Amino acid sequence: MPIYLARRLGQSLLTVFLTLTTVFLLVRLAPGDPAAAYAPPFASSADLARIRAEFGLDDPLFTQYGIFLRDLFTGNLGTSYSFHAPAFDVVMDRMPYTVTLAVAALAVTTLVAVPLGVWMARRADTKRELGANVMTIAGQSMPDFWTGVMLLTVFAVLFPVLPASGFTTWSGLVLPTLTVAVLQLALVSRLVRREMVSALTSPYVTVARSRGVSEHALTWRYALGNSAVPLVTALGTRFAALLNGVVVVEVVFGWPGVGSLVVRALETRDYPLIQATVLVTATLAILVQLLVDLAYPLLDPRVRLGKAA
Numbered sequence: 001m002p003i004y005l006a007r008r009l010g011q012s013l014l015t016v017f018l019t020l021t022t023v024f025l026l027v028r029l030a031p032g033d034p035a036a037a038y039a040p041p042f043a044s045s046a047d048l049a050r051i052r053a054e055f056g057l058d059d060p061l062f063t064q065y066g067i068f069l070r071d072l073f074t075g076n077l078g079t080s081y082s083f084h085a086p087a088f089d090v091v092m093d094r095m096p097y098t099v100t101l102a103v104a105a106l107a108v109t110t111l112v113a114v115p116l117g118v119w120m121a122r123r124a125d126t127k128r129e130l131g132a133n134v135m136t137i138a139g140q141s142m143p144d145f146w147t148g149v150m151l152l153t154v155f156a157v158l159f160p161v162l163p164a165s166g167f168t169t170w171s172g173l174v175l176p177t178l179t180v181a182v183l184q185l186a187l188v189s190r191l192v193r194r195e196m197v198s199a200l201t202s203p204y205v206t207v208a209r210s211r212g213v214s215e216h217a218l219t220w221r222y223a224l225g226n227s228a229v230p231l232v233t234a235l236g237t238r239f240a241a242l243l244n245g246v247v248v249v250e251v252v253f254g255w256p257g258v259g260s261l262v263v264r265a266l267e268t269r270d271y272p273l274i275q276a277t278v279l280v281t282a283t284l285a286i287l288v289q290l291l292v293d294l295a296y297p298l299l300d301p302r303v304r305l306g307k308a309a
Contacts, residue, residue, distance in 0.1 A: 008293070009290075012286040015286060016286065020282075023274065024068055024271075025061075027271055027275075034051075034081060034269035034271065035048045035049075035055070037269050055081060077272060077276040078272030080265075080270055082264070082265075083270075087273045087276035090261070090273060091276045091277050092280070094260075094261045095257075097167060097255060098246075098258040100173065101177065101249075101250075101255065102239055102243050104177040105181045105242060108178070109185050109235070113184070113185045114188070114231070117191065117192025117193040118196055118219060118220070120189065121200060122196075122200075122219065124193070139185060140183060140186035140187060144180070144248045145249075145252055151175050151179055156175070164254075165255075166256070167255065176246075179249050184242075191231065192227065196223050202223075202226075204222070205222055208222055225299075228300065229300050232292055232295055232299060236291070237289075237292075240284070241285070246259050247260070251263055258277060262274070
């Protein structure tokens with residue numbers, strides 16, 4: 001276990017470093033001048049040069065990269081151009097909103113998708129299962145922005161029972177959560193259905209049934225237990241993706257999370273804010289994946305970390 005953790009942590013640090021380096025280069029090679037975004041109207045070339053010098057953008061690219069690495073190893077991610085505050089603090093102020101949305105969406109997905117997938121597997125190749133399958137395919141095919149707009153139209157305009165944007169009360173969490181959960185629910189339920197169908201037709205289930213094990217135990221203890229590893233992998237992967245910010249959903253609902261913050265940072269060419277956002281979200285995503293890997297031996301004793309005995 002210690003060797004496995006050390007190896008995974010080393011891989012994670014390398015992944016974060018390469019991700020930050022790639023983002024550093026891409027945002028500076030992209031078209032656009034941050035000085036022009038923050039300069040007053042009809043600014044002169046001298047004004048633009050002054051702003052570039054203030055942001056440290058007049059140095060060669062390799063010099064900027066060296067300064068970036070030096071500050072990174074000292075815990076300084078720079079000052080946001082638009083917020084005039086440490087970029088890391090700005091990201092961390094928004095992160096709780098994104099985590100709240102991700103946890104709520106994952107909870108709804110788990111509570112609905114797992115029983116739905118089990119129900120579909122128990123009724124595989126029947127008309128009722130076909131109807132549920134069509135609904136999940138439709139949910140998987142609908143873009144997030146379309147689902148969000150439809151929910152806004154129905155529950156915030158035609159029947160104004162829920163707030164349209166922001167997070168002033170907990171009711172403001174409902175529509176964004178449902179919008180995110182629709183796609184995740186469709187993906188996870190189809191995964192559960194596929195794994196459960198394979199498990200229910202396995203020889204060990206046939207043997208257990210011949211020994212008089214109840215159908216309830218066969219379904220929820222035997223079949224679902226052996227489908228836990230791919231299910232947890234899918235849920236962990238989706239949660240890590242949600243932590244990176246559901247950009248479209250956050251923009252549609254005016255959600256004050258990381259996704260909408262990234263959009264603003266890209267529009268204003270706020271380099272330190274973009275880099276801090278990538279660092280925080282990439283680190284959280286890698287930690288989630290590591291926890292998922294560590295959970296495998298608990299879910300399936302046949303899985304062992306490290307070299308086999």
